[in-house]
Amino acid sequence: MKPAAFDYVVPRTVPEAVAALGDTGRKVQVLAGGQSLILEMHLQRIRPELVVDINRIAGLDRLSVDGDTLRVGALVRHGVFESARAVPGPLGTLFARAVVNIAHPPIRSRGTMVGSFAWAHPASEWCAIGTALDADIEVQGPAGRRVVAARDWFHGPYRTARRPEELITAVRFPLLGDDTGVGFIEHRRTHFCFAQVAVAAALTVRDGVICEARIGLVNCADRPLRARAAEQALIGKELGPPVDGYRPPEDHPFAHAGRIAAARDAAPLAEPYADVEYKRQAIAVLVGRTLCQAANDQRSRAAQLKGDQQ
Amino acid sequence: MKITLTVNGAAYPLDVEPRRILADVLREDCGLTGTHLGCEHGICGACTVLVDGEAVRACLMFAVQCDGSSVRTVEGLAAPDGEPHPLQRAFSAEHALQCGFCTPGFLMVAAGALEADPNIGDDPERVDGLVGSNICRCTGYEPIRRAILRAAREQQGDRDGVNR
Amino acid sequence: MEQWTRREDRRLLTGRGRFVADIAVPGCLDAVFVRSRVGHGTLREVDCAAARAVPGVVGAWSAADLAELPAVPYTLLARLSTEEAVAGREWPALVKDRVRYAGEALAVVLGEDRYRAEDGAAEVSCQVDPLPAMVKPSAAVDDSVRLFDGLSNIAFQGEAGKPVEESVWREAAAVVEGRYRQQLLMPTPMECRTILAVPEGDRLTVWSGHQMPHRLRRELAALLGWSEDRVRVVVPDTGGAFGSKSAAFPEFVVVAFLAVKLGRPVRWIEDRLESMLVATRGRGQDQRVRLAADAEGRLLGYELKIDADVGAYPHLGAGLPMQTAWLATGPYTTPQVHATVRSVLTNTMMTYPYRGAGRPEATIALERAMDVMARQLRLDPAELRRRNFIPPESFPYRTPTGRCYDSGNYVAALDLALETLGYDKWRAEQARRRTDPAALPLGIGLSCYVERSGGEAGGLHEFGSVEVGEDGTITARCGAAPSGQGHETVFAALVARTLGVAEERVRLVEGDTDEQPEGLGSFASRSAQVVGALLQHVARRLVDEARERAARLWELPVDEVAWSNGLVHAAESGSAAIEVAELVKVTGPLRVADRFESGMAFPFGSHAVVAEVDPELGTVRLLRVVTVDDCGVVLNPVLVRGQAFGSAVQGIGQALYEGMTYDEDGVPMLASGLLDYLLPTFTEVPPIEVKDTCTPSPSTPLGAKGAGESGCIGTPAAIVNAVADALRIADPDLLQMPLTPDVVWRAARAPKLQEVR
Incomplete structure (x- = not known):
C-alpha cells in the first residue's frame, strides 16, 4: 500500500503552481489537504508522476466575507467550519451541521473544502451544498482567472470542469439571509463511511410562506445535485406548524417534496447495501426530514429576530 | 530530498524520498516505532501524531510536507523526567487498552485536543468526537472515553487547585 | 508498579511496546506478494523478469522458479481438518496452475524495503484465464x-x-x-499478520504476532525438513488476534523458505488491503x-x-x-x-x-x-x-449432541439480565409506542447461550515451569502467547498468590520456544482455565519441592516443614526457617516444570437488547445492551470485564455492520478497505451493561472457565431478535445479518404477524 514514486514541487505562489501544473506531459496531482489523494495513492488507484504541494502558498488559507459573498481559499481546512460562527448567518449553521459528517477531527484538520470541489466525489457534502446554493469556483490558469458556476462544474464522479493546467484558488458562496432556515441530515451505515444519502436544505420564508427553497442531494447521482423539481413544489406553500414526531406525515408538503426529489430529481446508482430502490426511499425520507429541520431552524431564527426587535 | 523534522523536540536532518509517508519516516528513519500503521489509508488512526500541535494521520501526510514542522509522537508524551502524561495514567487506570496497538493513536488524538482546549472535559460531546476518530478492536471504546475524560478532569482539577 | 493497572501498560502507553514490525534487523528484506485479481482461474503465465530489474529489488519468484517450495501445512488440531479432507487437495504457497481464491499469491518480490518491493511487484505480469x-x-x-x-x-x-x-x-x-x-466476517485485529525470519548459523529465529508459537515452530521445521530445535519462534507484543493468528499461512511458508534459501533476514508485514483479501474469515x-x-x-x-x-x-x-x-x-x-x-x-x-x-x-x-x-x-x-x-442440579449434563456440560445456572443468568435491563419497564414502553404513531417502534431481544472453552480433547493441556533464582526472583514460564489479554499481569499475580509472595517478585516469560520448550498456546479461551491451572499446579509443586529440600537439610519429616510467604520453616518449633532464595543458594537451582491437563468448560450467559427501529430508513439504534456472562471463577475482574465489553462490541459488528459482497470475478468488494468493511466505531457503541454470575467449573482446579468470546456469541441473536420484535414481521427470515438499513427497511415493509393470521 505504499505510494509509487513521484516528483515533488513546492510552489510559493499561485503563478508558480500554475506553471508547475503546465507540465501536462505527465500525470500531475495537486496536493492540498491530501486526505483523499494520499488515501487513493495508498490504494494504488492514483499514481501521479508529479505532485504539486500548494500548502506553502501564502494567502490561500484565507476565509473572507466580501459583501454578501463568502470566499473560501484553497487551503481552508474542513475543521474551520465546525464552529457555526466561522461563517456569518444561516450559512455558518449549515456548514457546521454538514462538516461533522466529514470523517473526523484528524482528517478535518488537514482536508480542505476546496479539495472536495477538486476531487468531486459524488458523496461529498460540500459539493452538494455548493450546487444547491449556486457557489462559484475560482480557477487560475496560464491565461488568467476564470469563474465556473457549480452547476457547470461537476461532470461526473471525480470529473470536473478544471483543466489540467488550472489551480482552484477558492470557492465562493452567497451568504444566506436571516429569513432562511437550514438543515443537513446524513444517512450512512456507520460513522466511518461515506453517506449512502445526505441532504442539505435552505428554506427562505416570508410572511409564513416559503418563497425560496434550495435542496442539495449528496450521493443521489453520479454527481452532486440540486433537487429543482422538489424545490418548485415548495414555493408558495405555508410553512405551517412544527411536525410532531420523527417524520412529516404523508400528506405534508415536505413529504411530498421528498417523493418528488426521489422520483424526478435524483438518479441514484446502486452500491453494496443500497440498491436503487432503497436509495430512492432514503432520498424521499431524508429530504422530508431535512426540510423539517430547516423549517425548525427558520422558526427559531424568526423567533429570535422577533425577540431581538422587542 | 533533504528535510529537517523536529520530533519530540529533537531535530532530525533527513534525506527522504517524497513518497515516504510521515509514519514510515518516523518509524524507520527516526527509529520511533511507537507510531503504528494499522490501515495505511487514514481510517483506523493508529498512526495519529501531532504536527504543529494538531492531530493528523501520519499515513496521510508525506514526510516532506513536514519539513520544518514540529512533530510529536507517543514517545514524547511523558515529561522529560519520565513522569507519565495524565492520559497515559488514565488509560491504564481505566483499562483503556488491551493489545495496545491502537493506543498511541488514541493518546495523540486526545493529547492534541487536551492541549488545545484544557476544558474539553466539560464538553463530553467533543470527547465523543475524539474517541470516534479512531478504531480499536479490543476495548469497545467506552474505557477510552472514560480515560480521556478522567485525564481532562484531572488536569482541570490540578489547574484549579493551583489557581486557588 | 501501582500506577499501572497492568504490567503491559507502561511500555504500550509510552511507545515502547515491541511488535514484529518494530524490530529492526540489519539487512532485512521486505516481502511483497503479487496476488490474483480473480477468485477462480487457470494460471497461464507469471513473468517476474521486469520486477528483478527494479532498483532495490533483490529477487522475484513465482512457483515455477521455486520448485522446492513446500506446500502449506494443514492442521488436525481440534479436528479443524482431517486427512481425508486434504487428500488430493494440495495448497501451494504460491499458485502453481490454478487460482482458487481472490488474492491467492502468484509471486513474491523481495526488496530492500517495502516501497521497493512494491515497485517490483507492480512490474510482475501475470495471466490468469478466469473460471466461474x-x-x-x-x-x-x-x-x-x-x-x-x-x-x-x-x-x-x-x-x-x-x-x-x-x-x-x-x-x-x-x-x-x-x-x-x-455471514463471513473478518477478524480484523488492528495489527495484521506479521512474520520476520532471521537465519542464524544453522538455526532460524522467527518473530511473529502469533497465538501458537510451538505449533508454528513445528510446522515450519517440518516444511524445512529440520528438527524442531533448529527453529525458535518468538512472539513479541501482538496487536490482537481473535483466533486468526494461529496457523502457518502461505506467506509464512514463503518467507521462512526464502530466508533460509538466501541466508538473509526476510519479513512480511501484511498490509490492510492484503488482510482484507486474504486474512482468514470467520x-x-x-x-x-x-x-x-x-x-x-x-x-x-x-x-x-x-x-x-x-x-x-x-x-x-x-x-x-x-x-x-x-x-x-x-x-x-x-x-x-x-x-x-x-x-x-x-x-x-x-x-x-x-x-x-x-x-x-x-x-x-x-x-x-x-x-x-x-x-x-x-x-x-x-x-x-x-x-x-x-x-442447575442436572450437571454434569450430557447433551444429545455429544457435549458434557460441566456446570451451569442458566436461569440465574437470565433473571439477572432481565432485572438489569428492566424487562417489564421496556415491555410497557414497547406497548406505549405501539399506540403512538409519532414514536419509533421498539423491540426487546434475548439470547441465552452456552459455549465451550479450553479446547478439544487432546488439546486441553499446557506446559510450564516456575523457578526461583538466588536473588529471590521467581520466573514463571508457559506455552501461552497473548495478544492483549494481560497474561503478564494476571499470571504473575496468580503465581504470587499461590506462593504467598509479593507480586513484584514474579515475572512471566511466554511466547518464546527457546525459553519454554513445549507449549500449545492461546486459543479457545483457554488461558485462564488451562494455563492458569497449570501455573497454580507448578507453583504448588515448587512449594513441595522446597519443603522436601528443607526437610532433608534439617533432617525433619517433610510434613513437619511448612511454606508460608516464600519462607520455608519447621512447622512445630519455628526454630528452623529459611528464605527460599537462601534455600536455592544452599541446595542449588530450584525449578519445577510440568504438564497439566484440565477438562473442557462450558461458560454461559444471557444477553438482552433493546433496539429502536426507524422503519422508513431501516436504521437500528440500540438503546440498551445487557450482557450477563458466567465464566466461573474470575482471576482478574477488570480484565474479564474488558473482554466482555469488547467482545459485545464485536458481536454488534456482526449483527449490524460487518459483511462482504463479491463481484462477478469472486473478488470481495472491499477496494476501499475499512471504508467498505465497516467495523463498529465509538459512535455505534450503545450503552452496554456488563454483569456476571459465578458458577465454578469442576473441570479445572481454579474453577475458571474461558472468558472473552461471550459477546460475539451472545449479543448478535439478541440484537436480531430485538429488531424482529420491533417490526413484528411474519417472516423473520427476512432479517439476515448484517442488518443493514436496506435489509431492515425491506423487512419493515413485509407483512406483519397479525396480517397473516
Whole structure:
C-alpha cells in the first residue's frame, strides 16, 4: 500500500503552481489537504508522476466575507467550519451541521473544502451544498482567472470542469439571509463511511410562506445535485406548524417534496447495501426530514429576530 | 530530498524520498516505532501524531510536507523526567487498552485536543468526537472515553487547585 | 508498579511496546506478494523478469522458479481438518496452475524495503484465464464446477446427535422453521499478520504476532525438513488476534523458505488491503433449522443443517463447523437434537476460527428459532427459555449432541439480565409506542447461550515451569502467547498468590520456544482455565519441592516443614526457617516444570437488547445492551470485564455492520478497505451493561472457565431478535445479518404477524 514514486514541487505562489501544473506531459496531482489523494495513492488507484504541494502558498488559507459573498481559499481546512460562527448567518449553521459528517477531527484538520470541489466525489457534502446554493469556483490558469458556476462544474464522479493546467484558488458562496432556515441530515451505515444519502436544505420564508427553497442531494447521482423539481413544489406553500414526531406525515408538503426529489430529481446508482430502490426511499425520507429541520431552524431564527426587535 | 523534522523536540536532518509517508519516516528513519500503521489509508488512526500541535494521520501526510514542522509522537508524551502524561495514567487506570496497538493513536488524538482546549472535559460531546476518530478492536471504546475524560478532569482539577 | 493497572501498560502507553514490525534487523528484506485479481482461474503465465530489474529489488519468484517450495501445512488440531479432507487437495504457497481464491499469491518480490518491493511487484505480469467463481456454498455444492478436478467440492461431512424421530415433528403442538445466513466476517485485529525470519548459523529465529508459537515452530521445521530445535519462534507484543493468528499461512511458508534459501533476514508485514483479501474469515454458514415444542412450550426436537463455506482449501477450517454442531443443543433440555454439517469448498479465502469460532453460529440459529417459537406459542420469550433450561442440579449434563456440560445456572443468568435491563419497564414502553404513531417502534431481544472453552480433547493441556533464582526472583514460564489479554499481569499475580509472595517478585516469560520448550498456546479461551491451572499446579509443586529440600537439610519429616510467604520453616518449633532464595543458594537451582491437563468448560450467559427501529430508513439504534456472562471463577475482574465489553462490541459488528459482497470475478468488494468493511466505531457503541454470575467449573482446579468470546456469541441473536420484535414481521427470515438499513427497511415493509393470521 505504499505510494509509487513521484516528483515533488513546492510552489510559493499561485503563478508558480500554475506553471508547475503546465507540465501536462505527465500525470500531475495537486496536493492540498491530501486526505483523499494520499488515501487513493495508498490504494494504488492514483499514481501521479508529479505532485504539486500548494500548502506553502501564502494567502490561500484565507476565509473572507466580501459583501454578501463568502470566499473560501484553497487551503481552508474542513475543521474551520465546525464552529457555526466561522461563517456569518444561516450559512455558518449549515456548514457546521454538514462538516461533522466529514470523517473526523484528524482528517478535518488537514482536508480542505476546496479539495472536495477538486476531487468531486459524488458523496461529498460540500459539493452538494455548493450546487444547491449556486457557489462559484475560482480557477487560475496560464491565461488568467476564470469563474465556473457549480452547476457547470461537476461532470461526473471525480470529473470536473478544471483543466489540467488550472489551480482552484477558492470557492465562493452567497451568504444566506436571516429569513432562511437550514438543515443537513446524513444517512450512512456507520460513522466511518461515506453517506449512502445526505441532504442539505435552505428554506427562505416570508410572511409564513416559503418563497425560496434550495435542496442539495449528496450521493443521489453520479454527481452532486440540486433537487429543482422538489424545490418548485415548495414555493408558495405555508410553512405551517412544527411536525410532531420523527417524520412529516404523508400528506405534508415536505413529504411530498421528498417523493418528488426521489422520483424526478435524483438518479441514484446502486452500491453494496443500497440498491436503487432503497436509495430512492432514503432520498424521499431524508429530504422530508431535512426540510423539517430547516423549517425548525427558520422558526427559531424568526423567533429570535422577533425577540431581538422587542 | 533533504528535510529537517523536529520530533519530540529533537531535530532530525533527513534525506527522504517524497513518497515516504510521515509514519514510515518516523518509524524507520527516526527509529520511533511507537507510531503504528494499522490501515495505511487514514481510517483506523493508529498512526495519529501531532504536527504543529494538531492531530493528523501520519499515513496521510508525506514526510516532506513536514519539513520544518514540529512533530510529536507517543514517545514524547511523558515529561522529560519520565513522569507519565495524565492520559497515559488514565488509560491504564481505566483499562483503556488491551493489545495496545491502537493506543498511541488514541493518546495523540486526545493529547492534541487536551492541549488545545484544557476544558474539553466539560464538553463530553467533543470527547465523543475524539474517541470516534479512531478504531480499536479490543476495548469497545467506552474505557477510552472514560480515560480521556478522567485525564481532562484531572488536569482541570490540578489547574484549579493551583489557581486557588 | 501501582500506577499501572497492568504490567503491559507502561511500555504500550509510552511507545515502547515491541511488535514484529518494530524490530529492526540489519539487512532485512521486505516481502511483497503479487496476488490474483480473480477468485477462480487457470494460471497461464507469471513473468517476474521486469520486477528483478527494479532498483532495490533483490529477487522475484513465482512457483515455477521455486520448485522446492513446500506446500502449506494443514492442521488436525481440534479436528479443524482431517486427512481425508486434504487428500488430493494440495495448497501451494504460491499458485502453481490454478487460482482458487481472490488474492491467492502468484509471486513474491523481495526488496530492500517495502516501497521497493512494491515497485517490483507492480512490474510482475501475470495471466490468469478466469473460471466461474463460486463464493457461496449454494453455488458450489452441486459440483457443477469443481475446485479440484475429480474431487467433490464437499470436503467434509459430519453430524452430531441422532436424527429427530419423524413422530416428533408430526405430533408437536408447534413446529417452526428458519433459514439463517451467518455471514463471513473478518477478524480484523488492528495489527495484521506479521512474520520476520532471521537465519542464524544453522538455526532460524522467527518473530511473529502469533497465538501458537510451538505449533508454528513445528510446522515450519517440518516444511524445512529440520528438527524442531533448529527453529525458535518468538512472539513479541501482538496487536490482537481473535483466533486468526494461529496457523502457518502461505506467506509464512514463503518467507521462512526464502530466508533460509538466501541466508538473509526476510519479513512480511501484511498490509490492510492484503488482510482484507486474504486474512482468514470467520463464520460463513447457511443454516436451516427446525424446532418442535408441545403446547406448554416444552422443546421436543431441534434440527440444524449447516452448509458451511470453508474457503478454497480444506486445510484450516473444514471441520470448524462441527463446533456449531456439537453445541446445537444450547442451554435447553431438548431430548432430541440433530445437527449435520457439509463443508463446501468455495472460491473464497479460508474460514478459520474468529472469536466465538462456531459457537456464535450455534447460538444465533437456536436463539432466533426460540423467539419464533415463542411468538408461535404466544409465550413470553423469557418464559419459553425458562421452561426449557437445563436445571442447575442436572450437571454434569450430557447433551444429545455429544457435549458434557460441566456446570451451569442458566436461569440465574437470565433473571439477572432481565432485572438489569428492566424487562417489564421496556415491555410497557414497547406497548406505549405501539399506540403512538409519532414514536419509533421498539423491540426487546434475548439470547441465552452456552459455549465451550479450553479446547478439544487432546488439546486441553499446557506446559510450564516456575523457578526461583538466588536473588529471590521467581520466573514463571508457559506455552501461552497473548495478544492483549494481560497474561503478564494476571499470571504473575496468580503465581504470587499461590506462593504467598509479593507480586513484584514474579515475572512471566511466554511466547518464546527457546525459553519454554513445549507449549500449545492461546486459543479457545483457554488461558485462564488451562494455563492458569497449570501455573497454580507448578507453583504448588515448587512449594513441595522446597519443603522436601528443607526437610532433608534439617533432617525433619517433610510434613513437619511448612511454606508460608516464600519462607520455608519447621512447622512445630519455628526454630528452623529459611528464605527460599537462601534455600536455592544452599541446595542449588530450584525449578519445577510440568504438564497439566484440565477438562473442557462450558461458560454461559444471557444477553438482552433493546433496539429502536426507524422503519422508513431501516436504521437500528440500540438503546440498551445487557450482557450477563458466567465464566466461573474470575482471576482478574477488570480484565474479564474488558473482554466482555469488547467482545459485545464485536458481536454488534456482526449483527449490524460487518459483511462482504463479491463481484462477478469472486473478488470481495472491499477496494476501499475499512471504508467498505465497516467495523463498529465509538459512535455505534450503545450503552452496554456488563454483569456476571459465578458458577465454578469442576473441570479445572481454579474453577475458571474461558472468558472473552461471550459477546460475539451472545449479543448478535439478541440484537436480531430485538429488531424482529420491533417490526413484528411474519417472516423473520427476512432479517439476515448484517442488518443493514436496506435489509431492515425491506423487512419493515413485509407483512406483519397479525396480517397473516
